[in-house]
Amino acid sequence: MKKIWLVLSHEIETIVRSRSFILTLILVPLVGFLVVFIVGILQRNNPSPDLTSLLLPERPPVKGFVDYSGIILEVPEELGEIVRAYPNESDGLQALKEGQIAVLYVVSRDYLETGKIDLFAQQINLLEDSGNAYPVDWLIHYNLLKDKPQLLDRVVQPLNLKVEFIATEKPPRDPNDMLTFFVPYGITLFFYVFILGSASLLLSNITTEKQNRVMEILLTSVTPSQMMTGKIIGLGLVGLLQMVVWLVSALILLQFSGRTFTALQGIQIPPAIIGWGVLYFILGYTIFAGLMAGIGALVPNLREASQATFLVILPLIIPLMFISLLIHRPDAALSIGLSLFPLTSPVAMMTRLAATPVPIWQLGLAAVLQALTAVFIIRLVSGMFRAQNLLSGQSFSIKVFLQALAGRS
Numbered sequence: 001m002k003k004i005w006l007v008l009s010h011e012i013e014t015i016v017r018s019r020s021f022i023l024t025l026i027l028v029p030l031v032g033f034l035v036v037f038i039v040g041i042l043q044r045n046n047p048s049p050d051l052t053s054l055l056l057p058e059r060p061p062v063k064g065f066v067d068y069s070g071i072i073l074e075v076p077e078e079l080g081e082i083v084r085a086y087p088n089e090s091d092g093l094q095a096l097k098e099g100q101i102a103v104l105y106v107v108s109r110d111y112l113e114t115g116k117i118d119l120f121a122q123q124i125n126l127l128e129d130s131g132n133a134y135p136v137d138w139l140i141h142y143n144l145l146k147d148k149p150q151l152l153d154r155v156v157q158p159l160n161l162k163v164e165f166i167a168t169e170k171p172p173r174d175p176n177d178m179l180t181f182f183v184p185y186g187i188t189l190f191f192y193v194f195i196l197g198s199a200s201l202l203l204s205n206i207t208t209e210k211q212n213r214v215m216e217i218l219l220t221s222v223t224p225s226q227m228m229t230g231k232i233i234g235l236g237l238v239g240l241l242q243m244v245v246w247l248v249s250a251l252i253l254l255q256f257s258g259r260t261f262t263a264l265q266g267i268q269i270p271p272a273i274i275g276w277g278v279l280y281f282i283l284g285y286t287i288f289a290g291l292m293a294g295i296g297a298l299v300p301n302l303r304e305a306s307q308a309t310f311l312v313i314l315p316l317i318i319p320l321m322f323i324s325l326l327i328h329r330p331d332a333a334l335s336i337g338l339s340l341f342p343l344t345s346p347v348a349m350m351t352r353l354a355a356t357p358v359p360i361w362q363l364g365l366a367a368v369l370q371a372l373t374a375v376f377i378i379r380l381v382s383g384m385f386r387a388q389n390l391l392s393g394q395s396f397s398i399k400v401f402l403q404a405l406a407g408r409s
Contacts, residue, residue: 003222007230029249061102069111105136184354198239199288206296225382283370284346290377315343326351342373
């Protein structure tokens, strides 16, 4: 136990004292606070309900149109400043080239039969190209139905949808709310980055010590198991410290940013995310740190180690591939399976937990499976260091990695 403590304390002291760690720990939250502070000052000088007016022009771009169909006889007052009529296509194109208008719509003579409208623009505009013809479509609707205002309202806004959730044990989630997707997505990336980043730190540490022959000296004083345990716990505590600092900073930042960014006022982080998040980070980190350590034991240098990490991080990428399913259908069979499988559980379960309440038995079962997997992997990887001198200098291959895990290296 004493030797584990020596390795552990050495790793913590080395990382925490490094300038890069201190700068990363402090600067990332500081940048967030500075952004909120600066935007807050700008909004006080230029009051607006949200951030949109700071990022977009005060006035929307003017759009031109040529009406050969004779339908558009009147331009509503509210559109007078953003649309401009031209008698023919030549005049409209000339105005477009001179930058007087952003785009030009040409309504064909047989519009009522064909619905054909030609669009001219100086550059690609995905919104216009995708069929968003506002305000010309509104002009046509208005002129065709201005004598029937009730019908015009229904054409322009066919649905006045009111969503009601029937009695359920789970709190309602508004599928139309942007935050319904972005909050779980942000939490998913948060845990993905921290688990992968902390595990990669161990890989870099082992590979560097192996290249410098420090590893061979260490193994004369401690057993592979003691060294592995000390390194994993030490670097894990450093990663946990960074995660807690950033998480607390993010929660504080949300409180302040809600006053500045109105869109963020509705963000609510489920309380269960905090407690279960710490546990799942520890378990997920231990699993992937062990696998990264195994790669570090087999590769001769950091370059080959970086090339081999894709094999290990692939399970963490899978939840990102199915993130839409995890968020919108968190109780689907595949979502539950990903959140219970030990190699995908650290990220997938946090995504589900951010999207919907998860049964306690699933949270507990996933944690137990991760703990058993972590113990199993650490025991296997410890054996790789006994064989590392024999494998030193060899290029990494999946076959060698799997054989070493199986104890046949």
